[in-house]
Structure formats: structure tokens, C-alpha cells
Amino acid sequence: MLRYTLKRFGVALLVALTVSVVAFTLLRLSGDPAAALAGEGATEEDIEYVRKHYGFDQPLLTQYSAWLVKALKGDFGVSVYLKTPVSEIIFERAPTTLILGLCALSFALILSIPLGVLAAMYPNTIIDRTALTIAVVGQALPSFFFALVLIIVFGVWLRMLPISGSGSWLNFIMPSVALGYYATPAIMRLTRAGMMDVLSSDYIRTARAKGLRPRVVLFKHALRNAIIPVVSLSAVQLGFMLGGSIVIETIFSLNGLGNLAWQSIQRSDFEVMQAIVLTVASFYIVLTFLADMLNAFLDPRIRVH
Amino acid sequence: MSERILEVENLTVDIPVPGGILHAVQGTSFHVNRGESLCIVGESGCGKSLTSLALMDLLPKKATRKAAKMELDGANILDIGERRMSDIRGDRMGMIFQEPMTSLNPAYTIGNQMEEAMLRHRKVSREEARDRAVYLLEKVGITAARSRLRQYPHQLSGGLRQRVMIAMTLMCGPDLIIADEPTTALDVTIQAQILLLLAELQKEFEMGLILITHDLGVVARVADRVAVMYAGQIVEQGTAKAVFENPSHPYTQGLLECIPIPGKTRRGQHLGSIPGIVPSLVGDLRGCRFAERCVHAQPGCSASDVALGRRGEEDHLYRCVLTPEQCAANLNAMVPA
Amino acid sequence: MNDMTKAEKLPSAEQILEPSPTSLLLKRAFGHAGMTIGGGVLLVILVMALFSPWLAPHDPYAFDLAKKYIDPIWHANGTWEHILGTDGQGRDYLSRIIYGARVSLLIGFAAMLISGILGTALGVAAGYFGGRVDMVITFIITTRLAMPAILVALAVVALVGSSMWIVIWVLGLLIWDRFAVVMRSATQQVRNMDYVAAARALGCSTARIVLTEIMPNIVNSLIVVATLEVAHAVLLEAALSFLGLGVQPPTPSWGLMISEGKGMMFFKAWVIGIPGAALFAMVLCINLLGDGIRDVTAPENRN
Numbered sequence: 027m028l029r030y031t032l033k034r035f036g037v038a039l040l041v042a043l044t045v046s047v048v049a050f051t052l053l054r055l056s057g058d059p060a061a062a063l064a065g066e067g068a069t070e071e072d073i074e075y076v077r078k079h080y081g082f083d084q085p086l087l088t089q090y091s092a093w094l095v096k097a098l099k100g101d102f103g104v105s106v107y108l109k110t111p112v113s114e115i116i117f118e119r120a121p122t123t124l125i126l127g128l129c130a131l132s133f134a135l136i137l138s139i140p141l142g143v144l145a146a147m148y149p150n151t152i153i154d155r156t157a158l159t160i161a162v163v164g165q166a167l168p169s170f171f172f173a174l175v176l177i178i179v180f181g182v183w184l185r186m187l188p189i190s191g192s193g194s195w196l197n198f199i200m201p202s203v204a205l206g207y208y209a210t211p212a213i214m215r216l217t218r219a220g221m222m223d224v225l226s227s228d229y230i231r232t233a234r235a236k237g238l239r240p241r242v243v244l245f246k247h248a249l250r251n252a253i254i255p256v257v258s259l260s261a262v263q264l265g266f267m268l269g270g271s272i273v274i275e276t277i278f279s280l281n282g283l284g285n286l287a288w289q290s291i292q293r294s295d296f297e298v299m300q301a302i303v304l305t306v307a308s309f310y311i312v313l314t315f316l317a318d319m320l321n322a323f324l325d326p327r328i329r330v331h
Numbered sequence: 332m333s334e335r336i337l338e339v340e341n342l343t344v345d346i347p348v349p350g351g352i353l354h355a356v357q358g359t360s361f362h363v364n365r366g367e368s369l370c371i372v373g374e375s376g377c378g379k380s381l382t383s384l385a386l387m388d389l390l391p392k393k394a395t396r397k398a399a400k401m402e403l404d405g406a407n408i409l410d411i412g413e414r415r416m417s418d419i420r421g422d423r424m425g426m427i428f429q430e431p432m433t434s435l436n437p438a439y440t441i442g443n444q445m446e447e448a449m450l451r452h453r454k455v456s457r458e459e460a461r462d463r464a465v466y467l468l469e470k471v472g473i474t475a476a477r478s479r480l481r482q483y484p485h486q487l488s489g490g491l492r493q494r495v496m497i498a499m500t501l502m503c504g505p506d507l508i509i510a511d512e513p514t515t516a517l518d519v520t521i522q523a524q525i526l527l528l529l530a531e532l533q534k535e536f537e538m539g540l541i542l543i544t545h546d547l548g549v550v551a552r553v554a555d556r557v558a559v560m561y562a563g564q565i566v567e568q569g570t571a572k573a574v575f576e577n578p579s580h581p582y583t584q585g586l587l588e589c590i591p592i593p594g595k596t597r598r599g600q601h602l603g604s605i606p607g608i609v610p611s612l613v614g615d616l617r618g619c620r621f622a623e624r625c626v627h628a629q630p631g632c633s634a635s636d637v638a639l640g641r642r643g644e645e646d647h648l649y650r651c652v653l654t655p656e657q658c659a660a661n662l663n664a665m666v667p668a
Numbered sequence: 669m670n671d672m673t674k675a676e677k678l679p680s681a682e683q684i685l686e687p688s689p690t691s692l693l694l695k696r697a698f699g700h701a702g703m704t705i706g707g708g709v710l711l712v713i714l715v716m717a718l719f720s721p722w723l724a725p726h727d728p729y730a731f732d733l734a735k736k737y738i739d740p741i742w743h744a745n746g747t748w749e750h751i752l753g754t755d756g757q758g759r760d761y762l763s764r765i766i767y768g769a770r771v772s773l774l775i776g777f778a779a780m781l782i783s784g785i786l787g788t789a790l791g792v793a794a795g796y797f798g799g800r801v802d803m804v805i806t807f808i809i810t811t812r813l814a815m816p817a818i819l820v821a822l823a824v825v826a827l828v829g830s831s832m833w834i835v836i837w838v839l840g841l842l843i844w845d846r847f848a849v850v851m852r853s854a855t856q857q858v859r860n861m862d863y864v865a866a867a868r869a870l871g872c873s874t875a876r877i878v879l880t881e882i883m884p885n886i887v888n889s890l891i892v893v894a895t896l897e898v899a900h901a902v903l904l905e906a907a908l909s910f911l912g913l914g915v916q917p918p919t920p921s922w923g924l925m926i927s928e929g930k931g932m933m934f935f936k937a938w939v940i941g942i943p944g945a946a947l948f949a950m951v952l953c954i955n956l957l958g959d960g961i962r963d964v965t966a967p968e969n970r971n
Contacts, residue, residue: 269816
């Protein structure tokens, strides 16, 4: 078990490293960082000065090594625009995105799992078709459009919820729904499929033959097994949400990593961009790692003895 | 306490299928005496498994079950509602299934699953349930029982799992156990052990046992009484001795010819086979279901249903218009002189 | 011994000639509600995209600032000249919607093709060769999944500049992961089949085995994923354009139209409602078609 964990950890580190390399290379090669930093209307000399000042004239490998060495010490550079250390900025903004992601995932789970279970218990009935319709509709709705619709309906027409800022927990309701609903179809379908499989399995028949009450059969025996793949999927979906929050954060003016990324892109703030990509990637890696561990915990057959 | 632990009269099971209604079980009646084993024998698809599920009210949702009478230890268990039925399941009636590999929940320990069987029906502490589990595991021949409780199903072999299943079914001391082909999925070497175990336990705990199987060898070993099923009906029923010594229905006769019987079958003798296939059970059925494959079939056989008639001992019933003597004469007439 | 085998009637010609697989497939396809509706509407959209110059009542680029934000026909002051109204520059909305279909479909298909070729190649290689190759490719896929697609896309486009073809290439080089994952597992399943072992025993070259034994059996999964990835690309492009880093004005892109209409949405909801509904309809139909193809070609996979 320990060897397995260590091996996975090693792979995770390697992935993080590769991500940082790819991000770094992409950012440096996608254009002329010096020109971008210097801004429009800059002269050749200005650009040259910027290039020398920030070391963009060095070979790529040197630039990257320099960055890596500093990063391992926790120094991700200084934001060109905000003039503050990048790590500080990230720490400041990360919690908002994390809260948003967790709320979005919670919303998705609260909606999809009961729907999936009901759909599996009553297949091909109106309940099932409703659940599947919700899934199909959810997959087709662009999240930014849905966000705008929510704003119009709940923010303006009904005046029930605030439409921007991150003052209170109310501010997170619409963004969470707008960000989370997209994961609903996948989770619901997986729950439904898993439950249908499990409900027709032999051990459920045994449980009923023992005279166990329906609720016990459903939750203790059926859901317990059906939920295992859903856990993995949820972790992955959370990873996607954390990375894809940029649109939602921009629309709702939430000060998270996504919004920061957007601003940094517009300001050509490379250090911040690099750090954000790495941070989000790390979230994803940690989440998939956790999902693996949870899987082994939930399914005794996977544990290596 | 009645002599008969189970009494079933006119049980039918219908299943709607695309082509109509499938009459999986048609008007079967049988009983099990206390401390006695009844073997229900038949080929795949004859309705024997569905009969057992019907007794426990565990049929698939679409199936409908009807019966004139279904009594467990004198008490009616027909149409008593799911709540009361679930009280009876696992407590007064237990069931063992065919596939030990998949019949236990992989997510929980053996101990957890055994204890919950008892905790559901008895007001006992977890400790007491655990002690009972250990006691029963040892009874079914599992060593190091207490540590086994902490193991998960996937850590045990098929034979061990089936023993666990048996022990689990005994947790509340049921009056009746239904075993649906409990040894079919196991190695041949283990089959005998498990059957012997079932027979011993049955005698020791004085339970009724319904053993469902397609294997006549199993029947010979375990059965006190036999019911032969074909195409949803019981075609012959009686004590094992009576049915084996005087098979009265052509199907039973055909079955017995298909297997070598020590003492009876001579070396070099051809084993029999029954040509044809099981008829469709969908839609309106009439006449003897075996007529198409029967050597002795006569014009009247397919026309009208055949009732169970008596023969010899009062308990030996069979469903044929001909008597065994007539069948024997028929066969002799067919052999060229 | 029993030797009374009844003589059996010979089956008739009609009983022998069952309907061909193709006609069975078509029958199932047309019986599948989602597929017919999705496919049908998609066909309409396709026609709209192909024949835009002839179908659009106005030039989608022609602006007339005097005619800003005219309401669509269902409002009191709507006119038949501009059935879906006009946008902030006085351009006919209906024409821009029609031409917008072109943009979405073009980007969707092109990105799907690029990502499809890349992802399938990687997935099949990983699934077929296994071992080290599989390890490396799986690592690549994991790395790609760890990087948030939209962030990377935005960053690259911001630096390189945004045009339709840049968007296509960036998306294409980013969304191949689903192809790779699905094709890898499909190939793994097929690879263990006996007919592949037989082909190897016959000495067939790897290329030949992949092309003749493996590909035909995984093509179903490929088509399903391809369909769904077109939808994925369409949604991504819309998001990019909405943020201003996709297709650039004045090109009519539905995502861009929503972004341009954002300012007015509190007063005239239809400004974002119409392009949003168009996006929703297109993606919905593509998904229905994809699900339909999956159900029809492999109904055993459906729950």
C-alpha cells in the first residue's frame, strides 16, 4: 500500500513539473513577452530594455531553471502589474475560487445523486425521463449564458440575489449554480448507471432475502457500492471547475484565481499566469490523488494487502 | 406446531413478455414437512427458481404471483404486505442462492453482513450477534471463525463463501431454508461437501429444506421427497424412494435413463436422451406440455390438460394419462422382435 | 430407444431472408426520437450555414446606427424587415444568427478534426502497444488534463492574437484528451479479442492489423466522441468569443453576440436570449445526435 502511494505521489510530482514546463514554454513562445510587457506604442529600444531587464533574451532552459529554483523556495516572482509577490496574490485569491468550486460541486451532487438514484429505481418512468432530460439540457447550455440568465431572473426581475462581488454567502449562490450545473449530467448518469447495475446484482437480492428494510438495502448496500465511481468523477469535475471558473468569476466579479487569471492575461503579467496555471494544475493533481485514495478506502477489493 | 412447515396450493407465476404472457409456473402445489427435505428437480427454464422466489416474494417487479394457499408453519404468507413479509424473510424463511461469488456485498466484512441478518430480527447486542456468527461459522466447518468475521468476501474462495451464506441464513434459526442450486457454481469436489453439510444442518436444526437442482445425483443424495418440474408444472411428486424406483411420468423416466445409476446401468449401455426442446410457455396453453417430446404420446394428450393423479402410495402423484405399466408395455412393443 | 424424430417442416424463404443489418440500423435510427429530432434540426442548421448568403435577408456586416436595437417581431414595435431585430450597430440579427451558424460549425468541425486525429492516434497507440508506450501516453494525457483548457487557450490566444484559424488550432490542440481516453480503452478491449490474435499469428503487420481489425471495431465509439467533441468545441469557442478572445468583431459569432449584447440585457433580454437560444439548440442537437448514434449502433450499452 505504501509503495503504491509513493509511486502515485512520484507521478503526481512529475505531472506538476511537466505542467510547469509546458505552461512556461507556451507563455514564452506564444508571442514576444517583451513586446507584450512593453505595451503598445513602445519603441524598439524600450522592448530591448524590457527584454534584457526580465531576462527574456536568455535561452529558454536557463529562464526555466531560474524560475524553477526560485519556485521551489516558494518564490514565484513578483507581479509586474501589482508589484507584489505572486505567492501572496495567489494565497489571497485562492480561497474564493476554492469556496466557489466546493459550493458548485455540492450543488451538482445535491442535484444529481438523488436524481440518479430515483431514475435507477424507477427506470423508464416519468421520473427517469425527467432526470435524463435535465441531463441533456444541462449539457447543452453554455455556462456563461446560463449565468447571464440567472442574473436577469434572480438579480433583476426577482431581485432575490446580489449579482456581483463576494461580500456574503448569498453572493456565491448564483455563481455556484452556474458553475456546478455543468457537472450534473455526468454525475447523474454515472449514479443512475451504477445504481441500476447494483440494484440488479446478487448481493442486493441476498440483502432482501435477509429481510432487511428497503431503506437499509438502498443506502447501506446499494448506494454504498454505486457511489464509488461517482467519488472519482466528482474529484475530477471539481478539478475542472477550479480551472474553468474564469468565465463565472468574471461575470460575477468574484475575486478568485479565475478573475486574476483574466486580468493577468490582459496585462501580460506572465509571472502570475504561470503561477495560476501551476496552482490550478496542482489542485487537479491533488484531487485525483485524493480520489484514488478514497476509492481504495471505499472498495475493499482495490486495497492491496 | 404443525407437521407441515410449508404448504403451497396452486401457485402460478406470470410474466408479461413482448409476445404475451409467459406462464412460468402453472398451478403447482406441494408441501414440506418439518425436518424433511424436498428436492425440486427440472431442467433450465422449467420454473423451479421462480417457484422459490415466489415463496419468498422476491420475484422481479413485472412478475405476478397467485396462489390458493401459501402457509408457513400454519400461518398465511400470501398477500400479507411487504412489511410483514420482510419480517419473515431471514427470520422464519431463509434462502441460499446459486452464485456464492456475487451473493455477498463486497464492501462489508463477513461479520458485518452476518450480524446484520440477526440484528434486523432480534433485539440482541452486537456482541451476541457476533457470538452467534462465530458459532454458526464453526458449525459449517470454517476454522478460525472469529478472525474470518473481519475478512471481506473477495478474500474467500467460492466454497467458503457458500458456507458463509449457509451460516448467514441460519442466524435467526429459520424453520425453512430454500437452497436454489447451491452447488452448481462450485467445483465438483466441493459440491458433495456442501450438500452433506446442508443435510446435516437440516437434521440437527430440524428445519425444512427445499433444494432446487437440475442434478439428479444431488437429489438421490439429499432428498426425502422429490418434485419433478417440467415446463412450469409439477409432473411427478412423491418420496424419493417412490419416484426413483417407480418413475411414473415419461419425463421422469426419460431423465432417469439419461444418467448412469450405479447398480442398474450396465457397461456399454447407451444412455438415453430426450429429443426436442422445451415448449414455449407464452399465451394460451393446453394439453400435456410434454406431449411433443413424449414417446408414448397419444392423440388425446395435446387436447386437454392433464391433472395430477395418484399412484401406489398415497403421496406419489404424477401427471399422465397412462400408467407406468402401460408405458412399459409400449416400450416393449417398440423394440423390434 | 427413442427414434421417433418428427419430421420438421423446412423454413420458408421469407423466414430465412432476415432484414439486412443496414436496414435494421436505419429502422432503429428513425425510431429513436432523440436522434431524429436532433439530426433533423441539425440538418436545418447545416443548411442554414451552407446557404447563408442566400438565406440571410440582409448583409450581416451592414450597420446602420440609426436602427439600433430594433425589437424583434414579437414585440409591439417590431417590423418584418428585421424579424429578429437589430443589434447595437443596427445590423440585422437574423442574418447574423444565420451567418453565426457558419462560424460555430466551421470552428467546431475543424477543431474536432484536429483533436480527433491527434487524440485517436495517441489513444490507439496507447491501447494497442500497451507497456511503456501506454505509460508515456497516459502520462501525457494526465498532464494535459491537469492543465485547465480554457486558461491555456485564453493565454495563448491573448499572446498570439485571435483569429478564427488560431482559435481552431488552439482548441484542436487542446481538446484531444477525450478522444485519446475513449479510443485507448476501446482499442484495449478489441486488442484482446481472438481475431486480433489470429491476425498476429498470420503474420500481419501492425499497420494492417490496426487498420483492418481494430479500427472498424472502434469506429462506433469514435463517431460518438467526435460528435460530442464538436459540441464541446462550439461551447469553448463561444466562451472564448464571449470573453473577447475568440473570433473578433465584426465577424458574427454567437458567443460574441452575447458579449456585445451584455450591456443591454437588463432592458432587452432578447439581445442575449436569441444567440443563447441558438447556441443551446445547436449543442443540444449535436448531443442528441451523438447519444442517438451511440444508442442505435450499440444498444447494449444503453442502460
